[in-house]
Amino acid sequence: MNYILGLKCINCGKEIESTAGVYTCPDCGRQAGILDVVYDYEAIRKNYRRDQLAGNKDISMFRYMPLLPVDPQSRRPHLRIGGTPLYKPEGLEKSLGMSQLYIKDDGQNPTASLKDRASVIAVIRAAQEKMTTVACASTGNAASSLAGSAAAMGLQSFIFVPGRAPQGKVAQLLIFGAHVISVQGNYDDAFRLSAAAIDRWGWYNRNAAINPYLVEGKKTVALEIAEQLDWSVPDWVVLSVGDGCTIAGVWKGFQDLYRLGWIDKMPRLLGVQSSGCSPLADAFQENRPWQPAEENTIADSIAVGMPRNPDKALHAVTESHGMLVTVSDEEILASMRFLGRTSGIFGEPAGVTGLAGLMKTVHQGMISKDEKIAAIVTGNGLKDVKNAITAAGEPIKTPPSMDQLVEELKSRRLLPEMNQ
Amino acid sequence: MNYILGLKCINCGKEIESTAGVYTCPDCGRQAGILDVVYDYEAIRKNYRRDQLAGNKDISMFRYMPLLPVDPQSRRPHLRIGGTPLYKPEGLEKSLGMSQLYIKDDGQNPTASLKDRASVIAVIRAAQEKMTTVACASTGNAASSLAGSAAAMGLQSFIFVPGRAPQGKVAQLLIFGAHVISVQGNYDDAFRLSAAAIDRWGWYNRNAAINPYLVEGKKTVALEIAEQLDWSVPDWVVLSVGDGCTIAGVWKGFQDLYRLGWIDKMPRLLGVQSSGCSPLADAFQENRPWQPAEENTIADSIAVGMPRNPDKALHAVTESHGMLVTVSDEEILASMRFLGRTSGIFGEPAGVTGLAGLMKTVHQGMISKDEKIAAIVTGNGLKDVKNAITAAGEPIKTPPSMDQLVEELKSRRLLPEMNQ
Numbered sequence: 001m002n003y004i005l006g007l008k009c010i011n012c013g014k015e016i017e018s019t020a021g022v023y024t025c026p027d028c029g030r031q032a033g034i035l036d037v038v039y040d041y042e043a044i045r046k047n048y049r050r051d052q053l054a055g056n057k058d059i060s061m062f063r064y065m066p067l068l069p070v071d072p073q074s075r076r077p078h079l080r081i082g083g084t085p086l087y088k089p090e091g092l093e094k095s096l097g098m099s100q101l102y103i104k105d106d107g108q109n110p111t112a113s114l115k116d117r118a119s120v121i122a123v124i125r126a127a128q129e130k131m132t133t134v135a136c137a138s139t140g141n142a143a144s145s146l147a148g149s150a151a152a153m154g155l156q157s158f159i160f161v162p163g164r165a166p167q168g169k170v171a172q173l174l175i176f177g178a179h180v181i182s183v184q185g186n187y188d189d190a191f192r193l194s195a196a197a198i199d200r201w202g203w204y205n206r207n208a209a210i211n212p213y214l215v216e217g218k219k220t221v222a223l224e225i226a227e228q229l230d231w232s233v234p235d236w237v238v239l240s241v242g243d244g245c246t247i248a249g250v251w252k253g254f255q256d257l258y259r260l261g262w263i264d265k266m267p268r269l270l271g272v273q274s275s276g277c278s279p280l281a282d283a284f285q286e287n288r289p290w291q292p293a294e295e296n297t298i299a300d301s302i303a304v305g306m307p308r309n310p311d312k313a314l315h316a317v318t319e320s321h322g323m324l325v326t327v328s329d330e331e332i333l334a335s336m337r338f339l340g341r342t343s344g345i346f347g348e349p350a351g352v353t354g355l356a357g358l359m360k361t362v363h364q365g366m367i368s369k370d371e372k373i374a375a376i377v378t379g380n381g382l383k384d385v386k387n388a389i390t391a392a393g394e395p396i397k398t399p400p401s402m403d404q405l406v407e408e409l410k411s412r413r414l415l416p417e418m419n420q
Numbered sequence: 421m422n423y424i425l426g427l428k429c430i431n432c433g434k435e436i437e438s439t440a441g442v443y444t445c446p447d448c449g450r451q452a453g454i455l456d457v458v459y460d461y462e463a464i465r466k467n468y469r470r471d472q473l474a475g476n477k478d479i480s481m482f483r484y485m486p487l488l489p490v491d492p493q494s495r496r497p498h499l500r501i502g503g504t505p506l507y508k509p510e511g512l513e514k515s516l517g518m519s520q521l522y523i524k525d526d527g528q529n530p531t532a533s534l535k536d537r538a539s540v541i542a543v544i545r546a547a548q549e550k551m552t553t554v555a556c557a558s559t560g561n562a563a564s565s566l567a568g569s570a571a572a573m574g575l576q577s578f579i580f581v582p583g584r585a586p587q588g589k590v591a592q593l594l595i596f597g598a599h600v601i602s603v604q605g606n607y608d609d610a611f612r613l614s615a616a617a618i619d620r621w622g623w624y625n626r627n628a629a630i631n632p633y634l635v636e637g638k639k640t641v642a643l644e645i646a647e648q649l650d651w652s653v654p655d656w657v658v659l660s661v662g663d664g665c666t667i668a669g670v671w672k673g674f675q676d677l678y679r680l681g682w683i684d685k686m687p688r689l690l691g692v693q694s695s696g697c698s699p700l701a702d703a704f705q706e707n708r709p710w711q712p713a714e715e716n717t718i719a720d721s722i723a724v725g726m727p728r729n730p731d732k733a734l735h736a737v738t739e740s741h742g743m744l745v746t747v748s749d750e751e752i753l754a755s756m757r758f759l760g761r762t763s764g765i766f767g768e769p770a771g772v773t774g775l776a777g778l779m780k781t782v783h784q785g786m787i788s789k790d791e792k793i794a795a796i797v798t799g800n801g802l803k804d805v806k807n808a809i810t811a812a813g814e815p816i817k818t819p820p821s822m823d824q825l826v827e828e829l830k831s832r833r834l835l836p837e838m839n840q
Contacts, residue, residue: 054477057474059479077764078507078508078509078510078763079505079507079764079765080505080507080528085499085500087498087499087500088498089498089572090498090574091571091572091574105530108500108528108530110525110528110764110765111764111766112800112802133836147764148764148766149764150764151511151760151761151762151763151764152509152511152763152764152765153764154510154511161815163817167805167809168802168805168808168809170809170812170815171805171808171809171811171812172766172801172802172808173815174812174813174814174815175756175757175760175761175766175801175808175811175812176760176761176764176766177757177760177761177762179816179834180815180816181815181816181818181825181828182815182816182817182818183818183819183820184817184818184819184820185819185820189820190820192820193818193820193821193822193825196822197822197825200822201836202836203836336595337595337597340571340595340596340597341571341595341596341597342571342597343498343571343572344497344499344530344531344567344568344569344570344571344572344573344596345499345530345572346531346568346592346595346596380532380802381592381595382532382588382592382800382802382803383802385587385588385591385805388588388591388592388595389587389588389590389591391591391595392590392591392594392595393594394594395581395590395593395594395600395601395602396599396600396601396602397583397602397604398601398602398603398604398613399603399604399605400603400604400605400609400610400612400613401613402613402616402617402620405601405613405617408601414599416553416621416622416623
């Protein structure tokens with residue numbers, strides 16, 4: 001048994017039962033009728049106390065089982081998803097003149113991104129519903145995390161990718177045994193073909209960013225941040241924004257904890273988009289409804305011109321008294337370098353976009369240096385070596401001669417005698 | 421204070437003090453005079469019991485502090501090194517007809533390889549010795565883990581790479597802020613230039629696989645396996661072998677636990693090399709001293725023709741009544757695919773070489789299917805996307821048409837109606 005009371009439409013407020021195959025509000029339709037999972041917080045409060053968690057040796061996201069939309073006894077993949085480290089990197093703090101800066105490295109998940117938290121919910125629910133096959137259209141972290149969780153669970157997966165999909169990501173999918181359909185066309189062609197195939201063969205659909213259960217997986221990153229900070233909530237939680245699902249999930253996580261009385265305040269949210277694709281940040285800043293945007297940024301995981309969860313995301317930021325800001329691709333690359341060299345953490349472009357926005361807003365005085373901040377790195381830099389090379393600069397080239405080496409180091413003011 | 425009694429030469433048995441700058445036996449020299457760290461097991465036994473670990477919330481390798489060659493109060497990088505998951509992947513077990521197969525996924529370390537466990541010891545000891553700069557020559561995991569730990573610790577690093585070093589690995593180093601010296605020449609040229617520079621400027625040397633303290637970091641993978649199995653030791657521990665340091669470290673870890681009385685038996689070791697570079701496996705099988713070998717394998721992390729720790733490695737395998745075997749590059753690629761699709765774990769070529777050897781020896785009847793096995797995956801497949809592509813095969817290509825998709829799936833016997 002789980003603690004789900006039902007689903008509630010965020011548009012019209014209609015309450016409906018949580019049953020297999022229902023993902024959106026029947027009245028409001030697929031686009032507007034996003035559903036939210038409602039839990040019986042009263043019952044959870046009665047049966048659980050936050051200090052019971054201290055004795056739970058499972059560090060994965062399933063330590064928060066009462067707050068998850070799966071049955072405790074359901075079959076789960078063996079992968080350790082969640083339980084990622086929260087660091088307080090002194091070098092990074094010092095370089096920014098800050099004193100309470102935490103980095104949540106979600107690139108440490110099994111397939112190296114935060115998306116594992118959502119995909120694992122998809123495969124568990126698919127198996128609960130006796131499905132044997134899961135599917136989605138994606139070239140990114142949603143696809144690789146789905147393929148990884150499906151492999152661990154013994155489910156088949158069909159992943160539709162556009163022809164231009166980078167080889168590395170396709171390789172990850174194939175290694176996990178996904179049936180990868182490379183569609184000769186663009187992303188929309190791949191998406192439409194996947195939708196037709198899912199309809200025809202009744203596969204479990206992980207396409208829908210609107211699938212309300214996936215957000216419930218993503219929220220565990222917030223639960224972990226709160227517990228890792230000993231339930232002392234940060235002033236700001238910082239992360240990149242694409243579809244809007246992750247920031248909505250983070251907000252849901254803190255809301256859950258607040259409703260349970262496990263935390264006594266809510267954080268403010270700083271959502272960050274690339275200026276090459278910023279429909280939500282633009283809408284927020286100009287205080288108008290969002291409009292579709294171009295997808296022109298190196299941060300491919302958040303290059304979403306038509307976000308699927310805009311309302312939940314905008315609502316979360318507004319309700320938190322937060323901000324949505326933009327950064328340039330150059331600022332993203334600079335923050336990738338900066339994070340790596342001051343802390344030994346390697347994030348992909350979308351993974352460090354939150355940090356880039358934090359650096360900008362701190363510099364502009366919109367966030368104070370002594371506030372308590374948790375910034376989420378959403379994916380590992382090894383996923384996108386090409387952009388890392390762009391960010392990283394060039395090595396020092398020299399023939400194998402000490403004299404030449406001395407000259408090279410001297411010209412860069414790196415010669416030990418001169419430094420120390 | 422730590423529990424180190426001193427260092428002991430594995431060649432002549434001479435005991436010497438553990439002091440800064442001493443890495444090899446002064447009598448036996450740099451090649452033969454490998455030292456082993458000796459602990460005061462009596463004192464550790466008095467002060468620690470294994471059940472105290474249950475209450476330790478630090479899941480990193482530093483939970484085993486009394487068995488590490490660093491002072492408990494020394495400054496440490498914030499990275500969570502160690503504490504990697506031990507899985508029992510049902511799909512993999514079933515496919516192999518085995519019943520007690522565990523996979524230790526050390527690709528989940530911060531820089532995505534087991535080498536983090538050694539490099540972190542190097543930077544802690546460097547800082548203890550008031551060094552500000554660490555250095556090594558490498559293109560692989562030793563280099564990236566050293567650069568990552570150095571960045572987290574606020575130390576400078578100089579990494580010498582040969583001109584042919586793959587861009588991806590160089591990018592990882594540069595992101596971590598290492599000063600990367602690309603030497604126009606081969607690996608030996610880079611190694612010799614690094615040695616000259618280290619001698620001249622007195623940097624902390626992580627080159628030496630013979631540095632006795634690094635093995636002490638690597639042994640923590642064995643401590644974790646034992647604890648994760650609730651101190652019930654596997655019949656076999658399986659891993660790939662290059663330099664010989666990791667397998668020597670694994671053996672040291674189990675020896676420590678046995679001496680403390682925390683385990684009541686020792687495992688057998690299955691060491692696996694690629695047949696393209698197998699000096700140690702050849703020596704073992706032909707019962708003769710080892711000889712230098714060609715380095716002709718895709719498993720670059722274990723392509724070591726002149727292993728630095730041959731004696732410790734051969735001794736460990738022999739003393740454990742274990743085996744050293746070889747597998748082909750094709751078998752390595754096949755095991756990469758097999759592991760990925762049956763368990764959702766993605767290993768680099770050297771990372772899955774152990775599993776390839778296990779599959780071969782089980783097939784040959786040299787290891788029984790009902791034995792309890794722990795196989796270590798030493799590095800993440802995202803580090804080497806090129807070989808993953810070779811292993812992974814091709815996607816299914818189709819125009820955006822359901823009719824064409826049906827044809828493609830039908831020809832591969834993947835059509836749902838035909839399967840279910």
